[in-house]
Amino acid sequence: MALKASNEDQRQLLTLQETDTRIVRLLGKAKALPQTQRIEQLDTELVQLDRAVLERLGAHDDAAAEVARIESDVQTVEARLQRNRDRLPTITDAKTATATEHENATLERRRGDLEDLELEAMQQQEDAATALAEARGAAEAARSERERLAAEREVEAAGIAQELEAARAERAELAAPVPAALLALYDKQRERYGIGATPLQRRTSVASGVELTAAELHEIRQAADDDVLLDPGSSAILVRTDESGI
Template sequence: MALKATNGDQRRLLALQDVDTRIVRLQAKAKALPQTKRIDELDALLARLDRAVLDRLGAHDDATAEVARIESDVQLVEARLKRDQERLQVVKDAKTATATEHEIATLERRRSTLEDLELEAMQAQEDAAAALAAARAEAGEARAERDRLAAERAEVAAGLERELAEARAERADRTVAVPADLLALYDRQRERYGIGATLLQHRTSAASGVELNASELHQIRQTPDDEVILDPNSSAILVRTEESGL
């Protein structure tokens, strides 16, 4: 048995469909915010940059530890040099003096070698510090961009959520005036096919954009205005008005 509904009630579905279309568009827009793609790219980039910072921090720590180790060795050599030099001043035995002088010469060579190594280690430490600072700066710039985009996205999302709330409230208001059986059919067709109701405008379905053929138009002309019919192309409820050209 065909569903019956006044033409006025059927026309109310067009306004309801407009609201539902707006809701769908807002939901799609909320899921595809322009900032999201770049934020995802930055998240991947930051994962790499943060690892680079950790690696360079480790290299800097190693270089700092090497400088400290060499400095400690230098201090030990200098302490032994001072002891031997002081000993040489008081030693009386020629053999002991010769051995002490030999040890002093060895220690001086060792100190010279350590000082060269210390300079190299200090340069390595400086290079590691510069590399660490560069890595931190690069990560900081990426993180600042991500934070800025995240704030923008949150603001846009909040605006869309407000629009969605308004649209949903409008939908609730509009459904009150639609008979329950007609609304149930509308919702069922919308869930199945994406469109619940469409205007027949100049013999063309607004939903499908397809002009109805002569046979279809003849059948529609024979159908009472209060009988609900479906668009043969979109399966949405086909609403007839003065614009239908029947």
């Protein structure tokens, strides 16, 4: 048995469809906020940037440790030299004195070599500190941009959420007076095909944009005002209005 509903109830579906279309658009807008794509890019970049910070921090720590090691070696050499210099005036054995002077010469050469190495290590530490600062700066800039975009997105999402809440409340109000069977068919067709109801306007289905054939229009003219018809093009409920042209 064909479903029947007053033309007034069927026309109510058109307003309901407008609201449902607005809800769908708002949901799509919420999923495609302009900040989202850039935030996702920044999340990927931040993984790399944070890794670079850790790597450069490790390089800096290694360089600092090398400087400290060389400084310790220099201090050890200098302490040995100082002990030999303090002892030298008290040594009475010529052979021992000669050996001590020879050792001092060796220690002085060693100290010179260590000081050269220390300068190189200090330069490496300085370069590592510069690289670390650059890596931290890049990571901080990316993180700052992400936080700014996330805050903007949150504000926009909150606005959309308010619009959605209002639209859903309006939807519930519009759906309340629609007969249950008619509403069930509308929801079924909308879920299946994307559109639940469409007006017949100047012999054309608005949903499909296709003018109905003469045979299809004849069937519509033969139908009672309370017959619920389906659009052959979109499968939505085809609602006859004053602009249908039949």
